[in-house]
Amino acid sequence: MSRIFLDSNATTELDSRVVEVMLQELEAGPSNPSSIHYFGRAARQRLNNARGTIARCLGVGSGELIFTSSGTEALNLAILGQRPKGHIITSKIDHAAVYKTIEGLGLPVTYLPVGKEGYVRVEDLENAIGPDTCMIVLSGVNSETGVKNPVEEIAAVAQREGIPLVIDAVAWLGKEKFSIPDGVSAMTFSGHKIHGPKGVGLLFLRKGFRIEPLMIGGGQEALRRGGTENLPGIIGLAKAIELLEEELPAAAVKMAALRNQFEQGLQGVIINGTGPRVCNTSSVTFPGIDGEALLIQLDLQGIAASMGSACSAGALEPSKVLLNMGLTRKEAMSTIRFSLSRFTTAEEIQETLELFKSAQILS
Numbered sequence: 001m002s003r004i005f006l007d008s009n010a011t012t013e014l015d016s017r018v019v020e021v022m023l024q025e026l027e028a029g030p031s032n033p034s035s036i037h038y039f040g041r042a043a044r045q046r047l048n049n050a051r052g053t054i055a056r057c058l059g060v061g062s063g064e065l066i067f068t069s070s071g072t073e074a075l076n077l078a079i080l081g082q083r084p085k086g087h088i089i090t091s092k093i094d095h096a097a098v099y100k101t102i103e104g105l106g107l108p109v110t111y112l113p114v115g116k117e118g119y120v121r122v123e124d125l126e127n128a129i130g131p132d133t134c135m136i137v138l139s140g141v142n143s144e145t146g147v148k149n150p151v152e153e154i155a156a157v158a159q160r161e162g163i164p165l166v167i168d169a170v171a172w173l174g175k176e177k178f179s180i181p182d183g184v185s186a187m188t189f190s191g192h193k194i195h196g197p198k199g200v201g202l203l204f205l206r207k208g209f210r211i212e213p214l215m216i217g218g219g220q221e222a223l224r225r226g227g228t229e230n231l232p233g234i235i236g237l238a239k240a241i242e243l244l245e246e247e248l249p250a251a252a253v254k255m256a257a258l259r260n261q262f263e264q265g266l267q268g269v270i271i272n273g274t275g276p277r278v279c280n281t282s283s284v285t286f287p288g289i290d291g292e293a294l295l296i297q298l299d300l301q302g303i304a305a306s307m308g309s310a311c312s313a314g315a316l317e318p319s320k321v322l323l324n325m326g327l328t329r330k331e332a333m334s335t336i337r338f339s340l341s342r343f344t345t346a347e348e349i350q351e352t353l354e355l356f357k358s359a360q361i362l363s
Contacts, residue, residue, distance in 0.1 A: 071190030081211030086134030118147035146281025155183030196240030200233030
């Protein structure tokens with residue numbers, strides 16, 4: 001039985017070219033960029049080269065990049081590193097790494113609403129800002145629906161009001177080309193969502209925007225994140241981002257075409273998120289169908305997808321994102337997320353649709 005992976009918003013397969021450069025680094029000998037001997041200097045040069053590659057691709061300065069262990073750590077550093085004291089604004093559909101971190105601060109929080117469109121409205125943000133607002137934290141793209149927030153307009157508001165803005169771009173990078181607007185103070189990324197390695201994340205921190213480190217140690221990453229750098233992971237991340245720079249425009253067109261083919265081939269379903277979406281994500285409600293049972297049937301037929309739900313104390317819970325978009329609990333529990341990658345093929349989409357049409361899935 002062939003296996004079809006349609007859960008690329010959860011993780012992606014490693015690009016073989018990323019594996020190649022990582023293996024080269026793993027076999028390069030002892031590598032600690034903080035050491036002053038030959039091996040350390042050589043490692044430092046490779047670290048600087050990787051940082052420079054990423055900076056060039058993202059259109060930022062090398063000194064504005066901090067390597068972390070994950071997108072989650074990058075978000076924690078961006079939020080907690082500010083040592084916030086005041087009112088924080090986020091949305092009702094942001095990632096747990098955002099809302100759980102903010103909740104732990106014990107500060108006043110405004111959760112911006114979203115409707116069936118699935119994105120934050122700029123006027124709601126403007127109305128939520130008060131004299132003590134110290135931070136805005138929002139996603140660039142929602143990982144469950146693929147709906148995009150109006151980041152440029154949000155950044156313009158933050159810049160006008162002089163409020164730090166943190167954008168979670170983990171689900172955005174690799175889906176379309178974008179630049180980081182001037183009003184964004186910090187932006188976070190993750191390697192394994194773009195055919196890069198797990199165990200490496202990235203924080204863009206605008207020049208002049210200061211944070212305090214959460215990881216205290218040897219003063220790595222310009223005193224902002226202690227701990228010996230994960231050089232194989234960083235080099236793999238740089239290669240993955242470099243490949244995006246070269247291949248993304250065509251890949252985005254391909255993913256959008258395949259996603260549209262997939263959605264149009266399904267019968268009697270509802271596609272969630274009427275706002276502008278990135279090219280690879282479909283949140284699909286199958287009315288009257290138990291989502292968990294459907295997910296199991298998909299897996300038995302060789303298709304990997306997701307409910308976009310959390311497993312809490314052994315019980316599958318409905319998606320917080322979908323509930324806050326106005327879906328009922330029953331509708332949310334009948335919803336499956338399909339997310340493509342640039343390696344998804346037309347044959348895989350057609351095979352998946354044939355399984356649905358032949359009632360091997362919904363029977």
